[in-house]
Amino acid sequence: MKVFLSELAESKLLKLNDYLLENWNLKTRDRFIEKLSEKMKHISIQPQSCPESFEFKGLYKCVVTKQTTFYYRVSTE
Secondary structure, X not given: OOOOOOHHHHHHHHHXXXXXXXXXXXXXXXXXXXHHHHHHHHHHXXXXXXXXXXXXXXXXXXXXXXXXXXXXXXXXX
């Protein structure tokens, strides 16, 4: 299964990338990108492996780090 980012998600990811580079360092940014990539790869293999929302059916929560979480839906198309 392919993983796609919404325009909003892409925009926020670019801002986070800039923030990490400006306020931390390249190594920290690279570690974050590696963790995010691992999570996305895992989701592409096992889309329903993260906890599903009790309130919103079909919405899943993936924790990348303590500070960063993303939500996603699985498309059957």
